[in-house]
Amino acid sequence: MGFSGSLDKDFLRRVERTTLVLGLVLGLCVAAIAGARGSAAFITGAAISVVNLAAIRFIVQKVIQPQPQVGFRLAMGLMVKVPALFAIVFLCMKVGLPLTWLAAGFSLLFVVLLGKVLSTLALRAAGIQVSEPRAKRTRHEGDSGTTQNDGTSQGASNGTSKSAKGRLMGTAGTVGLLLLLGTPLLPSLHGKQEGWTTKFWTEQRSVLAADAANDLGAGTDAHAGTDAHTAPSAGEVPADAAHTSDTAHTARTAGTQEQAHTAPADLLAQHEPADQSNDPHSTNQQGHDAPPQEEHSADENQATPPAGVHTTMETEKGTISLFNPDKFPKRNEHGTEEAHGGEHGEGHDDHGGVQHFPNLLTYAIGIMRPLGVSETVIGYLEKYENLIFALIATIILGLLTSRAMRKPEMVPGKLQNLIEYLFGGYYEFVRGVLGDEAKRYIPFVGTLFFYIWCMNWMGLVPGGHSPTASPYVTFPLAICVFLYVQYIALTRLGPIKYLAHLAGDPKDPVGWAMVPLMLPLHLIGELAKPLSLALRLFGNIMGEDTLLALFAGLVVIAIPHVGGFGIPFHLPFMFLALLASTIQALVFSLLATIYISQVLPHGHDEEHAH
Amino acid sequence: MEMNLLGVGLPLGLGFAALGSGIGLGNAVNGAMQAMGRQPEAHGKIQVSMIIGMAFIEALTIYAFVTVFVLQAKL
Numbered sequence: 186m187g188f189s190g191s192l193d194k195d196f197l198r199r200v201e202r203t204t205l206v207l208g209l210v211l212g213l214c215v216a217a218i219a220g221a222r223g224s225a226a227f228i229t230g231a232a233i234s235v236v237n238l239a240a241i242r243f244i245v246q247k248v249i250q251p252q253p254q255v256g257f258r259l260a261m262g263l264m265v266k267v268p269a270l271f272a273i274v275f276l277c278m279k280v281g282l283p284l285t286w287l288a289a290g291f292s293l294l295f296v297v298l299l300g301k302v303l304s305t306l307a308l309r310a311a312g313i314q315v316s317e318p319r320a321k322r323t324r325h326e327g328d329s330g331t332t333q334n335d336g337t338s339q340g341a342s343n344g345t346s347k348s349a350k351g352r353l354m355g356t357a358g359t360v361g362l363l364l365l366l367g368t369p370l371l372p373s374l375h376g377k378q379e380g381w382t383t384k385f386w387t388e389q390r391s392v393l394a395a396d397a398a399n400d401l402g403a404g405t406d407a408h409a410g411t412d413a414h415t416a417p418s419a420g421e422v423p424a425d426a427a428h429t430s431d432t433a434h435t436a437r438t439a440g441t442q443e444q445a446h447t448a449p450a451d452l453l454a455q456h457e458p459a460d461q462s463n464d465p466h467s468t469n470q471q472g473h474d475a476p477p478q479e480e481h482s483a484d485e486n487q488a489t490p491p492a493g494v495h496t497t498m499e500t501e502k503g504t505i506s507l508f509n510p511d512k513f514p515k516r517n518e519h520g521t522e523e524a525h526g527g528e529h530g531e532g533h534d535d536h537g538g539v540q541h542f543p544n545l546l547t548y549a550i551g552i553m554r555p556l557g558v559s560e561t562v563i564g565y566l567e568k569y570e571n572l573i574f575a576l577i578a579t580i581i582l583g584l585l586t587s588r589a590m591r592k593p594e595m596v597p598g599k600l601q602n603l604i605e606y607l608f609g610g611y612y613e614f615v616r617g618v619l620g621d622e623a624k625r626y627i628p629f630v631g632t633l634f635f636y637i638w639c640m641n642w643m644g645l646v647p648g649g650h651s652p653t654a655s656p657y658v659t660f661p662l663a664i665c666v667f668l669y670v671q672y673i674a675l676t677r678l679g680p681i682k683y684l685a686h687l688a689g690d691p692k693d694p695v696g697w698a699m700v701p702l703m704l705p706l707h708l709i710g711e712l713a714k715p716l717s718l719a720l721r722l723f724g725n726i727m728g729e730d731t732l733l734a735l736f737a738g739l740v741v742i743a744i745p746h747v748g749g750f751g752i753p754f755h756l757p758f759m760f761l762a763l764l765a766s767t768i769q770a771l772v773f774s775l776l777a778t779i780y781i782s783q784v785l786p787h788g789h790d791e792e793h794a795h
Numbered sequence: 796m797e798m799n800l801l802g803v804g805l806p807l808g809l810g811f812a813a814l815g816s817g818i819g820l821g822n823a824v825n826g827a828m829q830a831m832g833r834q835p836e837a838h839g840k841i842q843v844s845m846i847i848g849m850a851f852i853e854a855l856t857i858y859a860f861v862t863v864f865v866l867q868a869k870l
Contacts, residue, residue, distance in 0.1 A: 617839060617840065617843060618843065717851075717854050720854070720858060720861055721850065721853070721854045721857050724858070725853075725857060727864075728860055768846070771846065772846060772850040775846065775850075776850065779847065
């Protein structure tokens with residue numbers, strides 16, 4: 186019967202659901218690229234396409250019912266639907282939503298449709314039947330009154346067990362997709378907004394003089410308050426230029442912060458002449474006279490969007506300066522500022538600030554640069570470093586589990602034994618908290634745990650890097666948890682009950698009197714959850730990695746003093762880090778589990794502390 | 796040359812946060828250990844609650860730690 190089997194109502198319904206979820210997630214991501222308007226347009230587009238599909242489905246369903254006047258019904262339906270669709274789109278454009286994003290959102294459904302069809306085909310080719318039996322069954326039940334009660338019913342009989350499996354796979358796939366989407370996209374979005382792009386701490390590795398100069402313009406200059414400078418400093422050089430740092434390795438002037446302090450005069454001289462001539466940012470609003478050290482950003486800019494794009498981000502200055510530790514050049518006696526170019530990566534030279542081990546990407550870039558790979562590519566590599574390592578984590582997990590479970594056997598081999606032990610143990614653990622509901626939510630929290638665990642440990646492998654040491658990874662993860670918990674609360678508890686739960690389940694007058702107090706408290710608590718989740722994980726892993734790097738640096742420093750060989754000072758901390766990484770992953774997923782258990786219908790009698 | 800008070804304040808603040816957290820952690824683990832000693836069969840449940848509690852307590856120090864890194868830029 187070819188493909189028609191899965192192109193039924195249930196399939197379309199699943200397409201709609203996926204499109205809605207994807208549309209929301211992607212829409213949020215679009216927000217960072219195209220602003221609130223683009224995001225609204227994208228989500229609206231997705232919603233319109235879903236409504237459109239639902240309408241078509243409804244009409245077709247009505248039409249195929251064995252009743253007279255089919256043509257009339259079809260015409261009526263189309264007459265309602267088509268103008269309504271056009272009216273909505275027209276309205277959206279009238280409101281001022283950008284058409285491009287609207288169209289993008291609208292086409293999302295087709296992408297999803299195509300993806301689902303292809304994946305179903307691929308799976309069928311591989312001999313796996315995902316949820317098709319379920320689809321058949323539901324259709325069989327749903328349309329039992331209609332004419333198309335054909336021979337598909339035998340699928341219903343054995344469909345139950347398979348559908349459960351398919352459903353589990355589907356859930357796991359969706360969750361994985363969400364995590365994957367959530368994790369990497371946020372940083373890339375921030376890419377548009379200057380300093381954030383240049384990742385938090387990792388930019389250490391790739392500091393450039395220009396970056397530092399801009400940062401100093403943005404941050405320190407305003408606050409430093411030191412006066413004796415003859416040369417007006419960079420002032421508020423739009424910090425956006427900071428985001429060019431990704432590509433600006435040409436500007437890698439040597440020198441640690443200490444060196445910068447003593448300010449080699451030639452470096453200064455090198456910096457000074459260039460600024461007035463080709464400073465692309467000098468026209469910016471903040472009105473600084475002579476931003477020094479801008480010659481670097483000039484040549485960086487070939488690889489980055491035009492400066493005009495970034496000039497609107499001035500308000501973020503505070504954030505940037507906040508999130509650019511160590512990039513603040515000190516002033517020297519001559520009243521000029523010197524950026525420390527930063528020899529990051531290779532040696533752990535101590536120039537204050539956060540330190541990191543060099544990782545594979547650092548090495549790869551170190552090799553690529555002399556080979557003449559374009560700065561754009563390198564910039565992307567550095568920008569998406571966390572994404573790349575998160576992807577590696579996903580790949581490791583996927584390969585490991587699929588290898589272990591390809592041919593599950595009663596007497597498991599080594600790998601299968603390990604995986605079964607880990608997963609079984611974790612399942613029991615979650616069951617201790619969620620009880621029988623564990624089966625339903627284990628795909629999410631289990632994925633969280635093993636994903637985070639893997640990412641945490643990646644920082645301990647030579648050449649590795651913990652993506653979780655960056656807030657761009659932990660915050661999306663926490664936001665995923667937040668959204669999922671809200672979704673569970675709204676579906677399992679229902680909006681009314683959830684509201685009551687948030688109001689502290691008032692039952693007596695005293696309880697009702699406490700509502701004005703409890704409701705805001707719970708709301709804030711609800712919002713604080715993802716924040717604390719993300720900050721905890723990020724702070725722990727970042728601190729751990731920094732500690733390790735610091736002590737490893739100590740090893741290098743100590744070499745000449747202990748007779749030419751290294752004493753691994755950081756070894757004890759390595760074990761500590763192994764333990765702490767596991768515990769942090771456990772805590773993250775356990776807290777997610779507990780948040781879930783709190784919003785389950787019966788789960789809010791215990792563990793109310795947060 | 797101006798003294799930057801942050802240079803003194805940040806480590807001190809982190810130290811105080813760690814002090815408070817340390818006391819809290821000590822209390823938590825103390826209670827959990829006693830409970831486990833009294834009811835070894837409830838070992839698993841107590842441990843889970845203890846870890847959660849410890850995570851919350853520890854989070855406070857982590858906030859201070861993050862703050863330090865954030866403000867380090869102003870040093």
